[in-house]
Every structure is written in C-alpha cells, then in structure tokens.
Amino acid sequence: MIEYSFPVLGQQIPVRVPQAVEDFQAFQRYIIDRANAGERVAYDTETTGLATYSRDFRIRTAQFGTPNQAWVLQVEKGSDLQRLSSWALRTLPALSMQNRNFDMLASDRHLPGITLEKLAPKTLDTYIHLHLSDPRRRDQGGIGNGLKDASAHYVDPSAPDTAAGLYDEFHKIGHTKDTGWRHIDIDNPLYLSYAGGDVILTSRLLPKVQARVAELGINPSLIPFEHEVGYVCALIERRGMRIDREYTTRLSAELSDESARWAEEARKYGVENINSTRQVSAALLGMGEEIKERTAGGAVQVDGNVLKRLADVDRQWDPIGSRTPNPLAMAILRSKRASKWRTSYADAMLRTADENDRVHPKIGALAARTARMSISDPPFQQLPSGKWEVRRAVIADEGHRMISVDYSSVEPRVMAALSGDERMTAAILRGDDLHNLTAASVYGPDFVPAQRKVAKVVQLGVAYGGGAKTIAAQTGLTLPEAQAAVRGYKRTYPRLARYIRSLQAQVIRDGYTLRTPSGRRLVFDRDAAYASFNGEIQSTARDIFAQGLLEIHARGLTQHVLLPVHDEIIADATDNEAPDIAREIGEAMTMTLRGIPLGTDPDVGGASWGSLYMKTANTMIDNDPWYRANPEAAHIAERERG
Template identity: 80%
Template structure:
C-alpha cells in the first residue's frame, strides 16, 4: 500500500493507493463498512481532460473518501482496479460529488458496469447546495462554487490548492495546465494527494453547505428538484447531437475565407490588423466617427458594442436604420464573427465529435447567478437567433426530422405574472402582441415597423433594468426620444412600473437579496438593485424551463431531446412521428404561472437544425435534403415562419 496524505485543519489525512490484492481487500472492507453504516462517501475522478466523449479521453483514477481518509484507485493500471472502482460505485448506497454530471458521465462511459441511471439517484452534489445558498462566484463576492474556493470558506481557510503545485509539475514535463493531466506520472505523489484531497474536502464540505442551506431557509424542495434537473441534462448530454462532417469541414474553410475577405476589406481603410484597437480607433476617428466610449485606461473603446453601433446593427445583427452604416466597422465585425464561428463552432465540432460523429455539448444545468443554464463546447447558446449556417452542421438521426419547441414570449408573460399588471395580463389573455400594444401606446396606432422594434427593445430594456441611455445605444434613438419611449412604456403598464420600483426597494432592505417564487435566493451587488426585476424574471423563466424538461422526462420523451438552449428544446424524431412528438413535447412544457399561460411554439423542420431557421422555401430546398424531397412542406414552412 502506498500512503500519502492531505492536510486539513492541521491534520494529515491519509490517502491510500492500493497496489496489490491485499491492499484491495482493505479497500473492500472500507467500502463494505461504509455501506453497512449507510455512510455517504465522496466520489471523484481524475481524467485526461474535460472532453468526456472525445477520442482519447480516459479516466486515470477513481477515488472514494470520507472526512478521515481517501482511497485512490489507479484504474489506468489495469482491470482489477477498474472492477473495484465499479464495484464500489454500485455497492455504496449514498454518494457525494462536486459537479456530479462530469464524474457520472465519465464513469458511465468509461467504467464498465457503472451507469448514470444508477449513480444519480443516490448522489448529493455539493455544487448544487453551494449555488442554492449563494450563487455568486468568488470574484463576484460570494464564497465561490468551485471545490477549493468553497472548502477554503466552509472547511479550512488554509486548505491547500494543490492544483497550482500540479501545474508546476506539468511544466517540468513540458506540459500545460490544459494537457498535463493526461501526461503526469500516475504515481506522482502530489497528483495522488490532490486526487485524495478532492474527496476528503467534498465529504467535509457537504454537511457544511447543507447546514447553510437550512440556515438561510432555502426552499428544501429545490434540492431534489435541482438534482433531478441535473440528471435529465446529463441524459441529454450523453445522447449528443449528430453532425454532418462533410458540411462542417466545408463550413470551416468557407468561414476562414470569409474572415480573410473582410480583413482585406478593412485594410482598404488602413487597418492592417483588425485586432489592433489602436489601428481600428485611429481609422474610425479618421473617418469622422465620434466615439465617446473609453476603456478603463482612457483609450478609445472599439469593442463589439461600439462597432455594432457604428455599423448600425443590433445585438442580433438586425439593421437598426438609425444612421449610415460605417463600412470599416462592418468589415471588422464580419471578419471577427467568421473567425469566431470557425474556431468556436465548426472546428470545435470536428475536434470534439465522438467516433459516431456526435458532439456532446456540456450542459450547465445550474450555471448563472439566476440559475439559467449554460451550453459550452461548443457554446451553442451564443449563436445569433436568426442564423442557420452553423446550426446546419447538426443533423437528425437517420430517417428523423429535427424540431424546435420553445416558449412563446416567456419573459413578457413572466413579467405580467410577477407584477400583476392588469393591462399586460389582459393583452396576453386575449392573444394580443405586446410589442404592438406598446408601440401603439407610445407612438399611436399608425406606428412603423421601426417603432415596433423600439417598443420591443424598451420592453426588454425595462425588464433588464436598463435605462434610457442603454435603449438609445441599442436603437439609435436620441437620449430624449429614448426617455420619451420609456415614459410611454411606463404609462402603458403603470402597475408594472410600480412593481419594479417596489421590488428594488425590497431588495435593498433585505440586504441585496431576493427570494423568487420558487424560493430561490438571488444575491445582487450593492450597486445593482436595478437588476432585481431582471433577475427575478430570468430565474423564474429558467425554473419554468427546467420544470418543462422534467415533464418531458416524466412523459418518456427525453430520449428525443438533443439540446436545451435558451428557452428552446431541440429534438428529433422518426419522420412519421415527428409532428406528434413535437406536439407532445410542447404540451409537456406548457404551464401557467399565476393564471398566465406559458404557451409553446412547436416547429418541425427537415434534416438539419439549421433548416428550422431558414425563412425562404428556396433556401430550404437548396440546402436541406428533406425539404428538397418535400417542396410543398418547404413552401408551407415559409408561410408559417413569416
């Protein structure tokens, strides 16, 4: 038996590393004793990286631990250790983990005999408890929700972060913090102590954060709710999404050429390097542009927000029509966008696809401070809402059709439900378009399309806590015109305006905290009480979406889901069942909140996810094989999506 140790509260906690059958006999006794007592044991893995489903990924060690000891099984060394890791996972009746989905999916895929379905029901995740007690990261003023940060706050202020030492070990062998995990010697003492320390800290952390959740009076129902949401998201992540490798390879090349083409356009205006803020700012100022924005260092600000204002497009790249677009700003934006799409999406999909050409985006079930989900590797949630080209890489399984089911104007409906505004509620119940109603109230019944766009920005801006200056920047309006629009909006929905003001006061009185309708605790910065209504909306909308996913699971439809992104479920189903499945998923997601219906909009497309974002029948027929074979369906889809 090799024995190392990990320091906690002045003690050296033993870390056992079995080397032979006698050592494994002692490990079995440890597991058997813990199981007979019903003791909760922490489980963790050390792996070659974070891409659980990518080629070459493997688990190097599996460790189990309690507050007084840890056992590290070097499964990389052979079958006996792997079998013992699986036996322990299946024998122990109660487990704890930090960020359970990663380790559970890794075990499910790479340790024979262990399944996600067996692990999830008996696991408590320290991350979930940390987020429920205080969702802020450490750099946001919270205790943090990473293991070492949280352990430092709750367990031992002097708990060592051995990861920094490990990075030094990586450098010694010519590796970095990204790839060193795969190459460090499996017998490295610091590596093994680090592995054992993770389960020791997890087992000590869990009761501390459980107590904190109780002290704060967090709704106890949120704990099983969040664990079930995490499990359902793990099921979706495990299934993954099929990609069209040929199209994606071609897309990568096209994006490379597009980026170069627009960079060449920028050179015509004297910008040799589009990433040089000095060159860009000097060229724009030389063209007569007025740029009042400044960086913290006092330099002219030329970030994406400024460039989009100068290019006269909004955050979704839709024309604002408030000024003549600056051609240099547009060239820089287009070059950078093409480059980002290539690296973040096309190349990422090709790199991370498994042996069956399926990508498995990581789903952060409980991510933002509001609990909103996140999607990464690739970050599909960052794709502009109206673009189909990147989404076209994702295709349905053979003989299936893609579908999208999203909520219909969920945020305005949540606004109405929370505020109780009679006029907004009545408009929703009679099926009126809220943006039309707002535009009519502000600009009169003969409002233009542009004024409706402004009304939409105002509605979302008020909800997000943005003022007239923000709205002016997004719409191209003068500050006074934006102020008039905001005043008109508040006149249209007076109870909503009162509710927002009262909520901000309540948040300040309660120490910059807020309890949402589900009992979730939100924490705001001292200068950000204005964001409280947006926080309440976003958090409530997320809980509605998460509950919708649980309903989909309960109805046996989760095996059709490919990805939850924003307020949208992306799914596929066999062609003959697709319309029915889309309807059933929509029905599962639909709900009400305080008498306000939260409806869904199911849409069934062709072979690719991108086909759901194509507006014209010709585009569908030219690019999607299913629509090419069903032209009447393409024409019907064009009418539906107008």
C-alpha cells in the same frame, strides 16, 4: 501500499494508493464497512481533460473518500482496477460529488457496468447546495461554487488548491493547465495526494453546505428538484447530437476564408490587425466617427457593442436603420464572427465528436446567478437566433426530422405574472401583441415596423434595468427620443413600473437579496439593485423551463431531446412521429403562472437543426454577403427546409 497525505486543519489525512493484492483487499474492506454503516462516501475522478466523449478521453484515477481518509485507484493501469472501481460504486449506497454530472458521465462511459441511472439516485452534489445558498462566483463577491473556494470558506482556508497546485508540475513537463492532465505521470506523488484531497474536501464540505442551505431558509424542495433537473440534463448530454462531418469540415474552411476576406477588407482602411484597439479606433476616428465610449484606462473603446452601433446592426445582426453602416466596423465584425464560429463551433464539434460523430455539449443545468442553464463546448446558446449555418452541421438521426419547441414570449408573460399589471395581463389574455400595444401607446396607432422594434427593445430594456442611454445605443435613437419612449412604456404599464420600484426598494431593505416565487435566493451587488426585476424574471423563466423539462421526462420523451437551449427544446423523431412528438413536448411544457398561460410554439423541420432557422434563398442572398460568397448555401437551404 503507497501512502501519501493531504493537509486539513493542521492534520495530515492519509491518502492510500493500493498496489498489491492485500492493498486491494484493504480497499474492499473500507468500502464494505462504509456500505454497512450507511455512510456517504465522496467520489471523484481525474481524467485526461474535459471532453468526456472525445475519442481519446479516458479516466486516469478514481478516488473515494471520507473526512479522515482517501483511496485513489489508478484505473489507467488496467481493467482490473476499472472493475474494482465499478464494484465500489455499485456497493456504496450513498455518494457525494462536486459537480456530479461530469464524474457520473465519465464513469457511465468508461467504467464497466456503471450507468447514470444507477449513480444519480444515490448521489448528492455539493455544487447544487453551494449554488442554492449563494449563486455568485468568487469574482462576483460570493464564496464561489468551485471546490477550492467553497472548501476555503467552509472547511479549511489553508487547504491546498488541488487544481492550481498541479500547474507547476505541468509546466515542469512542458504542458499547460489544460494539457497537463493528460500527460502528468500517473505515479506523481503530488498528483495522487491532490486526487485524494478532492474527495476528503468534498466529504467534509457536504454537511457544511447542507446546514447553510437550511440556515438560510432555502425552499427545501429545490434540492431534489435541482438534482432531478441535473440528472435529466446528464441523460441528454449522454445521448448527444449527430454532426455532418463532411459539412462541418467544409464549414470550418469556409469560415476561415471568410474571416480572411473581411480582414483584407479592413486593411483597405488602414487596419492591419483587426484585434488592435489602437489601429481600429484610429481608423474609425479618421473616418469621422464619434466614439464616446472609453475603456477603464481611458482609451477609445471599440468592442462589439460599439462596432455594432457603428455598423447599424442590433445584437442579432438585424439592421437598425438609424444611420449609414460604417464599412470598416462591419468588416471587423464579420471577420471576428467568422473566426469565432470556426473555432468555437465548427472546430469544436470536430474535436469533441465521439466515434459515432456525435457531439455532447456540456449542459450546465444550474449555471448563472439566476440559475439559467449554460451550454458549452460548443457554446450553442451564444449562436444568434436567426442564423442557420452552424446549426446546419447538426443533423437528426437517420430517418428522423428535427423538432423545436419553445415558449411563446415567455419573458413578457412572466413580467405580467410577477407584476400583476392589469393592462399587460389583459393584452396577453386577449392574444394581443405586446410590442404592438407599446408601440401604439408611444407612437400612436399608425406606428411603423421600425417603431415596433424600438418598443420591443424598450420593453426588454426596462425589465432588465437598462436606462434610456442603453436603449438609445441599441436602437439608434437620440437620448431624448429614448427617454420619451421609456416614459411612454411606463405610461402604458403603470403597475409594472410601480412593481419594479417596489421590488428594488425591497431588495435593498433585505440586504440586496431576493426570494423568487420558487423560493430561490438571489444575491445582488450593492450598486445593482436596479437588476433585481431582471433577475426575478430570468430565474422564474428558468424554473418554468426546468419544470417543463421534468414533465417531458415524466412523459417518457427524454429519448427524443437533443438539447435544452435558452427557452427552447431541440429534439428529433422519425418522419412519421415528429409532428406528434413535437405536440407532446409542447403540451408537457405548457403551464400557467399566476393565471398567465405559458404556451409553446412546436415546429418540425427537416434533416438538420439549421432547417428550423433557414429563410428563403432569395432573402438570404439579398441580405447577407456570406451567401453571395457561398451561393451553394442558398440551394442547401431551399432543399432542406422542405
């Protein structure tokens, strides 16, 4: 037996690494004793990286621990150790993990006989409890939801950071914090003692955060709710999404060429490096542009928001029509977008795909402050809603068609339900278009499409706590025009305006905290009470979506789901079943909130995810230079949509 230690509260807690037969027998006795006592044991893995389904991913160690000891099995050394880890996981009746989906999925894939279905029902996640008690990261003023930050607060402020503490070891062998996990010696003493430290800390952390959740009066039903939502997301992540490797490889090359073409266009205006703030700002100012925005250091700001304003496009890249687009701003935006799409999407899919060419995006079921989900590696949530090129890389299973089901105007409906605004509620129940109603109120019944678009921005801007200045920047309106639009919006929905003011005052009185309709606790910065209504909307919409996901699972439809993204479910089914499956998923998601119906828009596409977003070829070629540079794309769009 090799024995190391991990310091907690001035004590050296033993970390045992069994080597011989008698050592493994001692480990088995430890597990059996814990199982007979019904004691919850913390479980964790050390792996080669985070891409669980990439072809070269593997588990290096599996560790088990209680507050006063830890055991580390070096499963990388052989199948016998893998089987021993599997036996322990099957034998133990209760487990705890920090961010359990990662370790459950790694074990499901790489340990014999272990499945999500067996692990999830008996595992409590410390991360879920931490998020429910305070959803803020440390850099947002919270305790933090990571193991180190949480342990420093609840367990021992002086306990080592078991991740950062290894970075020096990685540097010694010529690797970084990202690559060192794969290459560090499996017998490295610090590596093994810190592996044991993770489960010791997790085991001590769980009762602390359970007590904190109870102390704060968090709705207790949220604990099993979030565990079930996380489990369903893990099932979806395990299934993954099939990619067209040939298309994705070609897309990567095309995006690289596109980025270079637009960077070359920027050079015509004197910008040799599009990432140089100094060069870009000097060139734009030299073209006569007025840029009022400044960085914290006082330099001219030329971030994406500024460039889009100058290029006269909104956040979704749709033309605003408020000015003549600046060609340099557009060239820089397009070069950077193509580069980002290549690295974050095309190359990420090729890098993380498993042996069956399926990618498994990581689904953070409980991520943002508001609890909204996140999708990473690849970050599909960040794709503009109307673009299809990257989505075209994801294809349905053989003989299947893609399905999309999303909520119909969920955020305005949540706004109406929360505020009780009579006029907004009546309009929704009549089936009126809220943006048309707002535009008519602000501009009169003869409003034009551009004014309806402004009304939409105003509605979201007011809800999100944005002022007239922000709305002006997003729409191209002058500040007085934006101020007039905001006043018109508030006249249209007076009770909504009163509710927002009342909610902000209540949040301040309650110490900058808010309880949502589900009983979730949101915490706001002292200077950000204005964001409270946005937080309530986003959190409530997320809980509605999560409840819909659980209903999908209860109806046995999870096998069809490929990804939950924003307020949309992406799924697939056989050609014959697709319309019925889309309808059933839509029915599962449909519900009411305080009398406001929350309906869905099911859609069935073709063979790829992109088919659900493709426009006609002529429209694409007319409106986007990318298609003029890639004429075959239009033909693909026409062929696949049918």
